[in-house]
Amino acid sequence: MNGVGARMRSIPTWEITLFVALVALGFLIAAQVRSEMPRVQYTSQERAPLIQTVTDLQAQQKALKAQILDLRSRITKAETGTQGSDAIARQLNNALFQARLSAGLTALQGSGLVVQLEDALQVSQSAGGADLLVTGRDVRTVVEELWLAGAEAVAVNDERVVSTTSIIDIGGSLLVNSAYLAPPYQVKAVGPANLYAQLAASASWVDFVASRAGKNGIRLAIAEPADLVVPAYAGSVTIRYAQPPASPAPSANP
């Protein structure tokens, strides 16, 4: 031990510094090469302004959604304080509260699951590489399985899944409601305490996991937080073509 200690003391400080720096250098080179590997770098000159346009549009969308949520909140408050017959106003406000809850216009909180999907590590643009990417169909499958397991509200990267939600592929990314989403995709669901048990017992879920995670290497992770918030839908609820039927049609819920 004394020999080793004596030898260590004989190594100049600058050599130790250089050694540490070289180790860090090696690590960073490896990390950089690895982060570049899965992706194809396009070099066309028109991409930079397009990326800037998309970024600007996303920022505008974020502001518009915040405005929508704020206006809905103010409308709800104004309606709650509405004048007129107290009984009628109270009844209408209660009905509106329930309608908004059922429509996904109110955030919901409770126990639930978060399923995260990420592209496989060995993604490449070689033949068959598409199987290694998370697609809209994968995310739709997870959403469907969560509904089947008993979820009461679902969101993809905080985009609430509602009656008009579509999940479509756009060149390796997704468009959900109005939002452009990039991986990793987090599908949040609130529901009963046995949500995970129900999901895990589903044969179609087991097949999906075996095929996409097992065979294709898609990275799939599940968390079971005790308390989870699924945000309210922040998009358009305008209907232009659907009207109440001319002749009264039966309604399921009062």
Place this chain on the structure above:
Amino acid sequence: MRSPRSQIALAIVALLLGFLVVTQVRSQAGGTGLEDRSAQDLTLLVANVSTRNDQLRGEVADLGRQLESIVAAQARGDTSAGQLRADLVRIRIWSGVDAAEGQGLRVVLRGPATAKVLADLLNELRNAGAEAIAVGGVRVVPATIAGGAPGAVSVEDTLLEDPLEVVAIGNAATMTGTLTRAGGLVAQELATNPGLGIEVTPADRLLVPATARDLAPRVAKPRL
């Protein structure tokens, strides 16, 4: 560290180290997923997000008018029950709690329609702006999932018979264009499902029933 050579070596390593740290941090921070998209994908993205933003602007304008109307009614001392009722009707139709009527599309699937074909069709109709959809007389809501083997597809425990009919209320021209364009959903499904037939017919007046589901959450609590 005494010799100039070692000083130069350490300076070069430090320079490289700094460059790589910056590059790595920037590549991690810029994780918008846009950097590796082609110009074609980015153009498609600009068109889609731009259209959706226009819809959101329309919603902001509608909500602004709605708020003004309520506030004005309250200032006059009037009842705004009419506004509340209109809001209620709209939200209940939009969510599927109430039936709806209007122009749209009738899509008929003949032959070996699978649950996947049906799920893809519903997704594409929503993307094309469908406001209310029914499959085999069953209203489609977020938790409505198509399942079952080919030829025995069901939704909401209702077995769908061949031919399978999907009705969607919305802009008939837009929805028809989206489904039937070259390389669109109809062309893709016909190419990959031999024996399947798909008819798309616009209609001036269609009826979509209310859902039989109770859409109100039972366990989760509203977060106001």
